Amino acid sequence: MISRKINKNYLDKIIQKFKKANTAEALAKQAKKIKFGIVNLANKIEYKEIFSKTAAKIKNISWKSPKTIGITVLALAVIFSGCFYFSSTTPAVGIVVNGKNIGYAASKSEAKRLVQEILTQQGNAAGTVAQTSDTIEYKSLRLKNEDYTGPVSKDVLANAIKPYVNGYGLQVNGKVVVVLANEQDINTLLKKYEDYQTKPSKNNTVSSVKIVEPVSKIASKVHPSEVKTVDAALEILVKGDVAETTYTIQEDDSLWLIARKNNMLTDEVIAANPGFTEDSVIQPGQKIKLVQTKPYLTVRSEGTKVVSEVVPFDVLSKTDSSLGYGKSIIKQAGKDGEKAVTYSYVEENGKMIEKQVVKEEVVNKPVNQIVAKGPGRSIVYVGTSRGSGSISGLSWPISGGITSYYGSRHGSFHTGIDIDGVTGQPYYAAASGTVVEAGWDGGYGYCIMIDHGNGVSTRYGHSSKLFVSVGQTVSKGQNIGNVGSTGNSTGSHLHFEVIINGSTVNPLNYL
Numbered sequence: 001m002i003s004r005k006i007n008k009n010y011l012d013k014i015i016q017k018f019k020k021a022n023t024a025e026a027l028a029k030q031a032k033k034i035k036f037g038i039v040n041l042a043n044k045i046e047y048k049e050i051f052s053k054t055a056a057k058i059k060n061i062s063w064k065s066p067k068t069i070g071i072t073v074l075a076l077a078v079i080f081s082g083c084f085y086f087s088s089t090t091p092a093v094g095i096v097v098n099g100k101n102i103g104y105a106a107s108k109s110e111a112k113r114l115v116q117e118i119l120t121q122q123g124n125a126a127g128t129v130a131q132t133s134d135t136i137e138y139k140s141l142r143l144k145n146e147d148y149t150g151p152v153s154k155d156v157l158a159n160a161i162k163p164y165v166n167g168y169g170l171q172v173n174g175k176v177v178v179v180l181a182n183e184q185d186i187n188t189l190l191k192k193y194e195d196y197q198t199k200p201s202k203n204n205t206v207s208s209v210k211i212v213e214p215v216s217k218i219a220s221k222v223h224p225s226e227v228k229t230v231d232a233a234l235e236i237l238v239k240g241d242v243a244e245t246t247y248t249i250q251e252d253d254s255l256w257l258i259a260r261k262n263n264m265l266t267d268e269v270i271a272a273n274p275g276f277t278e279d280s281v282i283q284p285g286q287k288i289k290l291v292q293t294k295p296y297l298t299v300r301s302e303g304t305k306v307v308s309e310v311v312p313f314d315v316l317s318k319t320d321s322s323l324g325y326g327k328s329i330i331k332q333a334g335k336d337g338e339k340a341v342t343y344s345y346v347e348e349n350g351k352m353i354e355k356q357v358v359k360e361e362v363v364n365k366p367v368n369q370i371v372a373k374g375p376g377r378s379i380v381y382v383g384t385s386r387g388s389g390s391i392s393g394l395s396w397p398i399s400g401g402i403t404s405y406y407g408s409r410h411g412s413f414h415t416g417i418d419i420d421g422v423t424g425q426p427y428y429a430a431a432s433g434t435v436v437e438a439g440w441d442g443g444y445g446y447c448i449m450i451d452h453g454n455g456v457s458t459r460y461g462h463s464s465k466l467f468v469s470v471g472q473t474v475s476k477g478q479n480i481g482n483v484g485s486t487g488n489s490t491g492s493h494l495h496f497e498v499i500i501n502g503s504t505v506n507p508l509n510y511l
């Protein structure tokens, strides 16, 4: 409206000036001035308006007056400059984002369509149309023909507009861990994560599931790329939070022991500390980095599991005087039995916290191995050697986490370390030596003891199966038995002892 008013006033003024000009020089002077003004003014007014208003003025003019000539000059000047202006410029719409002109489109509807296309494209990742809090204005204007090179490129526009979508954040301990499209997706995610950690099946009846950490859902405006699908979010939860901590080296630590203490692999400890190798010398008090992944969520579950366990066969020896001195033959080959063990459990993220056997059913009875032995040196027990106690390079009988360390435990003394394992898993001699014990040994269950000489021996307890017999020579790394849970044991593991001159020592100092 204002520009139209200016337009009218301006034209009236021009007419007045022309009416007052009496000489040809004055007319020419005015016309010159006016043409200049008109071109500037034309930037703000519409072509039709100039034309119709000018024509209206011309109609009312007396053609006899010399001023008419001036008016005619003016009219021609206006029309000429108007025509020139319109033929040398193009109408366009400027797309202004947060006050900054980003580019042009041919029309307002095209500009709006472009913006909408960008928001649709940006929202694609989140399966919706994105929104923006940016101020977007559309300004109609004319551009010199050579300045208008077509609509703004999508890339330029996409870079200028900050999109967001409405998502739902899964908050754990007050921190948003992952954002999903909606509340329903979060519920699905939590259910999938619970199933992942508890693995319910025919033989695993899960009776209760609880997420330990405080969990909440929170509506959040986020960049579309932050919105994850249920499967991608599950992957994030399963992977866990990667956290870097500092560890101060203790007296008697080794890289291996540090890894064990922190439930890591030696290689992971080395990888977190550039420049470290397996042979790096570490000093007590020295600080090193540990990069560990911690789960975001802990699923605590209770239930019952039915597992099949091996019932190892017994070996019965009978003296047979018809056999030669020190000779023995197997009269009947032993065969392992099988039992179905039902136990109730409490687990956290699939790791056993509590376990109690509620039922045991023998499915197949074991068959005893019957050995006939000739008279003479029947080796029942060979005393272990005595000596300097020096030994190096004992190797791990199995790889697995330590579930119980050497030392005081529940008011008694744990004479070895317990290494996690499953029934039937083979374990190996820590060093070469002579078997001095192989059989049932009270609380140790099926147990093996090897004398390595120099007063050093090792013991392997709770086995499900033994592959060696007393007096036999074994080599380092030889499969001597299988892990089990026989004797005084609450679950499948290998109890491993190192004994020097008759006394147990901390095996971790010798491995």
Ligand SMILES: [Zn+2]
Pocket: 404, 414, 416, 417, 418, 494, 495, 496
């Ligand atoms: Zn033990």
